[in-house]
Amino acid sequence: MVKLHDGGVYLVNGETLVPEAEAEKVEQLTGKAVAKEEAKKGTIAYGIMKAHNQSDNMDKLQIKFDAMVSHDITFVGIIQTARASGMEKFPLPYVLTCCHNSLCAVGGTINDDDHYFGLSAAKKYGGLFVPQHIAVCHQYMRECFAGGGKMILGSDSHTRYGALGTMAIGEGGGELSKQLLKQTYDVAYPGVIAIYLTGKPAPFVGPHDIALAICAAVYKNGYVKNKVMEFVGPGVSSMTTDYRNGVDVMTTETTCLSSIWRTDADTKAFLEKHHRGEEFKELNPEAVAYYDGCVEIDLSTIKPMIALPFHPSNAYEIDYLYENLEDILRETEKAADQVAEGRAHFTLLDKITKDGKLQVQQGIIAGCAGGNYTNVVEAAHALKGKNIGDGEFYLSVYPSSQPVYTDLDRKGLLADLMDAGAIIRSAFCGPCFGAGDTPANNALSIRHTTRNFPNREGSKPGNGQMSAVALMDARSIAATAANGGKLTSAETMDCWGDVPEYNYDDRAYQARVYNGYDKAELDSELRFGPNIKDWPEMEALSENILLKVSSKILDEVTTTDELIPSGETSSYRSNPLGLAEFTLSRRDPEYVGRAKAVQAMEKERLAGNVNAEIAEVMKVVNTIPGQEAVKAEDVEIGSTIYANKPGDGSAREQAASCQRVLGALANITQEYATKRYRSNCMNWGMLPFHLKGEPTMFEVDDYIYVPNARTALEGDLTDIPAYVIKNGKAEEIHLYIQPMTENERKIVKAGCLINFNRNR
Incomplete structure (x- = not known):
């Protein structure tokens, strides 16, 4: 059972939930009246943020x-x-x-x-x-x-x-x-949402099952977007800290800002085992704490889950999937067609076996979500004495660190996995973003990793190659492996819960990790390679700007993987110009050429030349009231993209910086998918516009003129007139920008964060 409360809630003594509409019950339970604003200070998150805030204003955190x-x-x-x-x-x-x-x-x-x-x-x-x-x-x-x-x-x-x-x-x-x-x-003080846990997970239920159930409940409705998820309630202590870590890391997929859990004796034991017992601090809400919302979860009701392509929130109980197998797979194939846009073909219905099972081709247990000690132990127990078969299915396991790896090795658990036919690999994040174990064309991979976005497994639809990922917990992946790759719920096996105590040994860290904190050798030299390049110079924002629409994306959500692909492009992350060649390559392959053409016009303008196309546009601009005297040489030219909701997923700044390197001046959206992507746009000097109304008035290659753009950054940002220039006419549209800090305004004016700091 996952229940979302309609409004705020009070949590009394860490156990009793009181809906805000029944606030009088708080006084009955505590014997005293409690003001809502005071109760907001009772969350764990409030105390931590207050301790780290450098300003005297908790509404505007620094x-x-x-x-x-x-x-x-x-x-x-x-x-x-x-x-x-x-x-x-x-x-x-x-x-x-x-x-x-x-x-x-x-x-x-x-x-x-x-x-x-x-x-x-x-x-x-x-x-x-x-x-x-x-x-x-x-x-x-x-x-x-x-x-x-x-x-x-x-x-x-x-x-x-x-x-x-x-x-x-x-x-x-x-x-x-x-x-x-x-x-x-x-950042503005974020809302805090209680994730109130009761009950205890069944032995066959793993952390990914719980995480996927949460993602399914809160992602699409934005319930926790840019807020803090605070895990409270008696159910927290039903899980070990290693298990909780596996749930916690997936909170990113809900689009929340951060997460925090109440701590207990098991948290203390975890830190003590890692030689850091002094880092333990007991964290609990105050006797009365107010939350802006609540997700109530009875852990005992969670079942083994699967998140089908192409998002962690596209999650179903495995039992439900099998009850509706053909219908659900048919819908997933339709989604795959939209992703591929005719460039590749991906099928699932043909993977149903004669006995009605879904045959998968690959299993992966890896990274910060799947490679934890407990997950690998459970997989080893499920596969001990079995084999994964000699068919097309194969299984790779990546323990998350050398200490985890060595303890699994010393206990013989890696041998149990290898004897079953699994491949053991070193600590590596590659399967999470398409740089390791890329499956075959038209293959389905089941993974205990963090994401199953399009092409996160490394396929290239633009080249006619496409595979896909379904997310599952390590326990169900192991059960599937034991069944030769036929999708199988962990509930069908009875081998769970016998996890031996973890023995942490950090000799590998002592041998290999360099710790130079507070020991800077300022006279030493940086070592550069031929691909490591400086950021190119960025131009400060002009008063008036002319944007050419270089891509228009009407998808419900545009991920950072679509803005700048992961996988093999990662090799060029240290080369801004080299990486920029891949911008939008999987979503709009013509974008780079269009953006470069706009950038060339801006370089011509700076050199004192205005081409014929811009001259014609400026004739129309000069018909706009108040813009009659504006000269072409005084208007900065740049590209822009329109997307309904860009920036879901990775924090990578290159999703924004690559646009800026190619001369972009703005993004225009209905909504930014995450705070981090919007921040990336501003840190790279791009105006984070929202559009009032629908994007029906402009198309790719149309111009949008924004007069007084620089001055607008000094105002309230709620209404910024702009004009679409097409067919010899100027049609007025209205943009706006959500609140920006004083420094964010200065950064955009300066043209980027580097310029802002140089100016200081």
């Missing part, structure tokens, strides 16, 4: 974090931005991990060049460096950094350590650069 983490497809750009902005050394512990481009399999030397750059930066500026295959970033942070009452910022969207009492946030690289420059993370 956060400084305790530590940061980045992996090897983000840390080069972040450090390059901070260097260009005047950074001298890392002012807080900054962990650089090599868990994404670990394979060094594409792009020649450039992946490992990034790794050497990271090590040299850790030495020069005083950071920590975790080499390839040692740990995935989030597992390392759980083991070595997260603790009670902390806040951690990461440049990966799945930066979530709430089960250890840490509020962690995944953001684009610009926000991490700000922390390196001793600036703050500025």
Whole structure:
């Protein structure tokens, strides 16, 4: 049972929920009147944010974090931005991990060049460096950094350590650069949603089953969007901390801002086992706490789940899937046709076997969600003495860190998996974003990883290649493997719950992790490779701007994977111009050419030349009241994209910076899917416009003139007149921008975060 409350709730003594409409019951339970605004201060989240807020206004937070983490497809750009902005050394512990481009399999030397750059930066500026295959970033942070009452910022969207009492946030690289420059993370105080847990999960139910049930309940309705999910209630203690970590990391897929859990004796035991018992802090709501909403979950009712392509929220109980197999698969095939747009073909109905089962071709248990100790143990127990068969199905297992790997090895559990035919791999995030174990064309992969967005498995529909991912818990994946790849619920087996105590041994970290925090060697040199390039110069925003629509996407949601693909493009994340060539390549392959043509016109303008096309547009602009005297040479020209709801998924700043590198000046949307994508747009100097009304007045290659754009950033942003220039006429439309901080306005005016800091 997953129940969403219609309004706010009070939580009394950590156990009793009182709907806001029945607030008088709070006084009956406590014997005293409690004001709502005071009760809002009773959440765990409030206390942590207050302790980290540098301003005297809790409505407008200015956060400084305790530590940061980045992996090897983000840390080069972040450090390059901070260097260009005047950074001298890392002012807080900054962990650089090599868990994404670990394979060094594409792009020649450039992946490992990034790794050497990271090590040299850790030495020069005083950071920590975790080499390839040692740990995935989030597992390392759980083991070595997260603790009670902390806040951690990461440049990966799945930066979530709430089960250890840490509020962690995944953001684009610009926000991490700000922390390196001793600036703050500025955000309006978020709503806090109670995730109230009762009951206990069945032995055959894993953390992914719970996470997928939550995603299905809250993603599409935006119930927790940009809010904090606070896990409370007696059901929290029914799960081990390792298990809770597996639920917690998936909160990113709900589009929440962060997460936090109440802590208990098991949290303390986890930290003590990892030699950090002093980091434990008992966290519970106050006697009365008010929440802006509540998701009530009876854990005992959760069943084994599957999230079919192409989103974690597209989730069903496995039993329900089999009861409606053909209908659900038929709808999924239709969704695949929309994704492929005729460039490839993906089928599922032909994967139904004669006995009515769904045959899958691949299983993956990996990363910060699936590679946890408990999950791999359960999979090993399910497969001990069995085999996965000699057919097309195969299984790969990636333990999340070397300490997890070595303990599984010493207990003989990896041997049990290998004897069954599974492949054991090192700590690596590749299967989560399309850089490892890419399945065959038209294959279906079941994965205990974080995402099943289109092409996250590495296929390329544009080249006629397409496969897809369904998310499942490791327990049901193991049950499926034991059944030769026929989709099978973990409920059909009776081998769960016998998890031996984990023995943490960090000798691998002692041997390989470089810890230079507070020991910066400022005279040492950074090591560059030929693919590591500086950010190009960005132009400051002009008073009047002319936008050419270079892509118009009417999909319900546009993911960051569509804005800038993951997978093999990761090799070029340290080369802004090289990476920009891939912008929108899977969604609108013509975009790059269009954007470059607009950029060329702007370069001509700056050189004192105005081409004939712009001259004709300006004739129309001069017919607009108040714009009669505006000259073409004084109007900045840039591209823009329109998308209904862009930015779901990854925190990668390159989803925005690649547009900016190609000369973009704005995004126009109905709604931004996540705060982090909107922040990325602003940090790279793009105006984050919303459109009033529907996008019927303009198409690709039309121009939109925005007079007084720079001045608009000094106003209330609620109404910004603009004009579509087409067919020799100017048709008025209205844009607006949601609230921006003072610094965000200055950053956009300056043209990007680097310019803003140089100006300072």
